[in-house]
Amino acid sequence: MTSGSADSGSAAPEAAAAADSPGTPTAGALQWQAPTLIRIDERTTIPSLLQARVRRSAARPLIARKQEFGEAWQTVTAQEFYDDVCSVAAGLIGKGLQPGARVAIMSRTRYEWTLLDFACWAAALVPVPIYETSSAEQIAYVLADSKARLVVTESITTAELVRAAAASLDRPEPEVLSLDTGALHAITEAGRGVTAEQVAVRTASLTTASTSTIVYTSGTTGSPKGTVLSHGNFTDLCSNAHLWMPEIAMGRDSRLLLFLPLAHVFARFLEVFQISGEGIIGHVPDTKNLLSDLASFRPSYLLVVPRVLEKIYNSADARAGNGGARRLFRWAARVAVDYSRAQDTPAGPSRALRAQRAVADRLVYRRIRALVGDNADWIISGGAPLSPRLAHFYRGLGIPVLEGYGLTETVGPISVNTPRLTKIGTVGPPLPPMAVRISADGEIMLKGPSVFQGYHDDPAATAAAFTDDGWFRTGDLGSLDRDGYVTITGRAKDVIVTAGGKNVSPAPLEDSLRGHPLISQVVVVGEQRPFVSALITLDAEMLPSWLRAHGLGPMTVSEAASDPQVLAALDRAVQRANTHVSRAESIRKIRVLKVDFTEANGLLTPSLKVRRGVALERFAADIDDLYGGPTGVQS
Incomplete structure (x- = not known):
């Protein structure tokens, strides 16, 4: 069965039966095999999912684009989006990009990102995302490893950053265009001599085994690795997920507002998932105006x-x-x-x-x-x-x-x-x-x-x-x-082994503490130490309201980090977290840092995970101070 019949009556009974029986346990419940709801054929590629959507409902809205001013959203039908995709795909072919060539995209989440993604796939190219917050060194690494031929950025500033990064490489520099200075117009102009049949041939050349994208892990440690994903990786998962949980994206009232960076693979999956369903997708570049964006778009589900x-x-x-x-x-x-x-x-x-x-x-x-x-x-x-x-x-x-x-x-x-x-x-x-x-x-x-x-x-x-x-x-x-x-x-790799030989997983303690309104980030430490401790950062956004609620005057984060009442509240939070673990795993001491973890200071990945190794190295002196000296010195 192909993805085109993913919503057919023949598949639905199997999906309904699976809802009562999630899968098959084996090996004493140490292994679990989920059911196969649909088997896709080798032609079920990402472009084929879009084509199937157009065949089902060409005139219905597929994408909502927020107007530059105000809270209004303009809808784009499935046919209109597909026509845009084919025009940009023709331009990419017109630029001389051969099948399998890499096209890097460095932008915040917006309609043009999704358009470029699907255009690359239609032209049998491989889009490579670069986080919009990446440094010149990170950009150079991705360009060198992926061998990108074309880079499309959001702004002139990021375009110049990419050009500077590319100039340091010992290889031909890629062409760099920016969306804010007419990148899409330049690309479509290049496709004037490319026929629809040429685009169709490129699209038809793809199979589920064809590479769809290379996604570079943000890397909490070491250099990022280029994760090679195929068209089948996306389409098999999307086709089965629609049957497994049809309530999410198979209804015509399904609405997804995408505000996570499309450089992140989960946002890319949801992009394909929503477009291959029956609902509408919208884009906003960040969370600065998220509440008003949510109010005007009215999503049916959130990520x-x-x-x-x-x-x-x-x-x-x-x-x-x-x-x-x-x-x-x-x-x-x-x-x-x-x-x-x-x-x-x-x-x-x-x-x-x-x-x-x-x-x-x-x-x-x-x-x-x-x-x-x-909604x-x-x-x-x-x-x-x-x-x-x-x-x-x-x-x-x-x-x-x-x-x-x-x-x-x-x-x-x-x-x-x-x-x-x-x-x-x-x-x-x-x-x-x-x-x-x-x-x-x-x-x-x-x-x-x-x-x-x-x-x-x-x-x-x-x-x-x-x-x-x-x-x-x-x-x-x-x-x-x-x-x-x-x-x-x-x-x-995060498991801590204390000096007493106790294995401690830091995640449960860290996750419990992060729920406190005063706390932004937590790093539990204690490798080869006599007990477990924690580094804590304060949430600058929540601090003023917490202080007011507790009858305290205004304080900076630096002042709050040593205030007795703030420290007492954090101690109570630690005591509550400790009730969920054994005494050997419990946190005995904390150090409140005067700086938060951010992408800008290198302590968070673009997907907002703590770079644990960087934090341990940068705050080594604070950790030593908690224990009265370096590893081996007893407090």
Whole structure:
């Protein structure tokens, strides 16, 4: 069955049956095989998914473009988008780019990014994303490793940065164009002599084995690796995901507002996923005006990282102020959590709890739902674990969080909770037809059609990433329950071994602490030390409202880092986090840093993960001070 029949009646019964039985356990539940809902043929490429959408609904809206001024959105039909794609593809061919040539794209999220992506695929080219925040050194690395022939940037400034980076390379410099100075016009002009048939021949030359993109990992340590992904990696996952969870993107009322960087593979997957469904996709370049963008676009589902959900909760709590308003909000929050937890019991919520929730909805929940556009049915969360309490809070107020897990090497999602298959505290069952295995030392291993082809020009790294029997080593630690739901416990390389020989996974402690309104980032430390400690940074956005709520005057982050009442609040947060681990794993000391972690200072990746190795090196003196000296010196 091809992707063109992904919504056909013959596939639906299989998908419905799978909803009651997520997969097949083997090897004592240490391995789980998700069902295969649809088998794509070798011609099911990314362009074919767009062509199928045009055949189904050429005149219906596919993309919404925000107008330059105001809050209005202009729709682009499937046919109009496809025509734009073909015009730009002709221009890329007209520029002499041969099949398989690399085209780098360095821009914030916008319509033109998606247009260039699909145009490259239609012309049998390989788009290579570069993060808009990348340094000259990082840009030079990607250009050199990918051998990009053309680079399209967003602005004149980034174009000049790319030209400077390219000039340092010992190879012919790529052509560099910028969107803000007519890049698309220059490309389409180059295609005036290219026929539609020539574009069609290029598109038809692709198979599922053809390379679709090379995505460079942001890298929390070492140089980035070029992850080679095929068309089949995307299309097999999209086709099966639509059947597995049709509620998300197969309805005509499905609306996705994309604000994550399209240089990130999960945003790219959702781009293809939404366009190959039946709904509409919109783009905004960042989160500066996110609340107003959500209000005007009214998405039916959101993709966020847990930090966004933590900030929404903390902001709502802070806005409640003191006295009765705060007590009302916190009562409503408890009701939401209790109501959600009761949904997982055989009896369900009691009559009294349902009545309390109705009152809380009228007084509190409606205002919070309005913050995300008042149309969202689900929130998809990934990138880091979400605290179960927050997950219950959002489900209780009426927007279930579908927590998932994925990697660049798997085109994003590996497993995800669905509207019908959800266990809060897990990252859901594997997406069809993925297989998950837990090794003897607790590492999550994968097999399936969305697993990448290998690392670009790096056979040694590719070989090291797989077991002898072909399972991909994720480097993540986790478990499988008897129903096939995956739980993540941390990164294998991040595990701390204390001087007493205790293995400590820092992730549970770090994730628990990051839910506190004062805390921005946490790095748990203790390698070869007598006990576990933590470096903590303060959230500059939340600090003023927290200080007001606690009757304290204004302070800078630097002042707050040594204030007794702030430190006492952080100590209480640490004590709460410690209740979830053994004494040997508990945090005994903290150091509050006077600087936060950002992309600009090199302590966060573009996907907002802490560069742990960089942090440990940069704050080595602070760590030593916690223990009274370097490793081996007892405090």
